[in-house]
Amino acid sequence: MQVKVAESEIRWVAEATDILAGVLQAKPEARIGWPTGTTPLPFYAELRRRAAIGSLAAQVSRAVMLDEYLDPPEAAFSSWSWLWREVWTPLRLGREQVLRMPHRSPGIDAACGEFERALAEGGGCDLLILGLGANGHVGFNEPGTAMDTRTRVVKLTAETADANAAYWRGRFTPEFAVTMGMATILEARQILLLVRGGAKADVLRRMLHDPVSSELPATFLREHEGLTILADPEAAAEL
Ligand code: PGA
Numbered sequence: 001m002q003v004k005v006a007e008s009e010i011r012w013v014a015e016a017t018d019i020l021a022g023v024l025q026a027k028p029e030a031r032i033g034w035p036t037g038t039t040p041l042p043f044y045a046e047l048r049r050r051a052a053i054g055s056l057a058a059q060v061s062r063a064v065m066l067d068e069y070l071d072p073p074e075a076a077f078s079s080w081s082w083l084w085r086e087v088w089t090p091l092r093l094g095r096e097q098v099l100r101m102p103h104r105s106p107g108i109d110a111a112c113g114e115f116e117r118a119l120a121e122g123g124g125c126d127l128l129i130l131g132l133g134a135n136g137h138v139g140f141n142e143p144g145t146a147m148d149t150r151t152r153v154v155k156l157t158a159e160t161a162d163a164n165a166a167y168w169r170g171r172f173t174p175e176f177a178v179t180m181g182m183a184t185i186l187e188a189r190q191i192l193l194l195v196r197g198g199a200k201a202d203v204l205r206r207m208l209h210d211p212v213s214s215e216l217p218a219t220f221l222r223e224h225e226g227l228t229i230l231a232d233p234e235a236a237a238e239l
Contacts, residue, residue, distance in 0.1 A: 001227045003208070005236040009042055012196065012232045016043045016129075017050065019192055019228060021057035023127045030126035031062040031099075033180075033188060034087055035139075036079045038167070039131040039196045041086075048090040058091050064125055065101035066185075067139045069164075070153055070176040072103065077172040101151075101178050108178065112151040116184065128188035132195050135159050136203055136216035140179035145217045149181030182220050190226040193218075198234040205238040 006012035023030050034040075051058035065079060072078040080100060088098060099118055102111030119125065130138050135157060141149065142157050154177055156164070165173035185191070195204050207218040208229075214220075221227050231239075 001222055001224070001229070003229045003231070003239075005231050005233065005239070007233065009196075009232055012230060013042050013046045015230055016040075016192065016194060017046055017057050019190075019230070020047075020060075020127065020129075021055075023190060024056060024059060027126060028059070029061050031064055031122060031124070032060050033064045033066050033125045033128035033130075034083055035066050035129055035131045035194075036082050036086075037131040039194050039200075040129065042196075043194065044086045047087060051091045060091050060093065062097055062099075062122070063088060063093055064099040064119060066128070066130065067177055067179040068101035068103045069174040070103060070108070070178055071105055072174070073172060077168055077174075078103065101180075103178060108153055112153070112178065115151050119184070125188040127190045127192060128185060129192045129194060130185070130221075132193060132200055132203060132207065132218055133160060134163070134199060134203055136207060136218045138182075138193070138218050138221065139185060140177040141182050141185075141217040143215055143217065145182055146214055147182050147186070147220050147223075149183055151178065151180050151184055153178055182217055186220065186224055188224075188226075191221060191224055191228070193221060193227065193229045195229060195231040195235040197232065198237060200231075200235045201237040204229075204231060204235050208239065 047058050068079045075081050140154050212219040
């Protein structure tokens with residue numbers, strides 16, 4: 001595990017971009033996993049800028065989703081639409097290059113198994129980028145999640161539902177979601193945990209110093225040899 005504290009947001013973005021570029025340089029067909037949320041926004045803005053100038057850091061050829069809302073009421077309120085807008089369209093990916101998270105209730109358990117199979121058959125995930133929830137979740141693996149969990153439907157905690165509703169300015173409050181499980185996440189060859197802002201300082205300290213436990217699913221990431229935690233100064237304030 002490596003913990004990097006960038007001295008500014010510009011450095012934080014540069015570090016994240018360098019890590020992605022390094023993975024793509026070593027393996028141009030690397031499959032990259034992408035989170036939604038507020039945390040990665042400046043990084044994604046930089047990737048759009050790089051894509052526009054044809055930089056290697058933006059030449060992604062395979063992508064996979066980390067999580068998705070279950071039965072989003074409109075396509076607009078989905079991780080899928082969000083990621084196309086913020087990342088994949090600007091990076092010029094095509095539909096066939098992205099492994100989509102299942103998102104409709106009918107047959108969802110079988111679809112989650114199918115997602116796991118497709119991920120494994122395609123060689124897994126080379127670099128999985130993650131955000132850190134204020135309650136210690138990664139993906140939508142909420143407190144109480146076991147380390148051996150796989151892709152499945154989860155009920156969101158009130159805290160996570162509220163944080164997501166705030167993101168959508170109250171127009172949509174998700175209740176259930178579909179997420180890679182902790183075991184799925186830990187199978188990625190490299191993990192980049194992005195942490196940004198003072199609101200994450202407490203959970204980042206706990207993630208690093210509390211006992212490894214399902215109370216704080218992010219602590220499971222400490223078991224992964226290829227983990228890089230990239231924090232900005234505000235998020236690192238309590239380290
Ligand atoms: P955020 O969400 O980036 O919007 O803070 C992170 C998360 O909940 O995983």
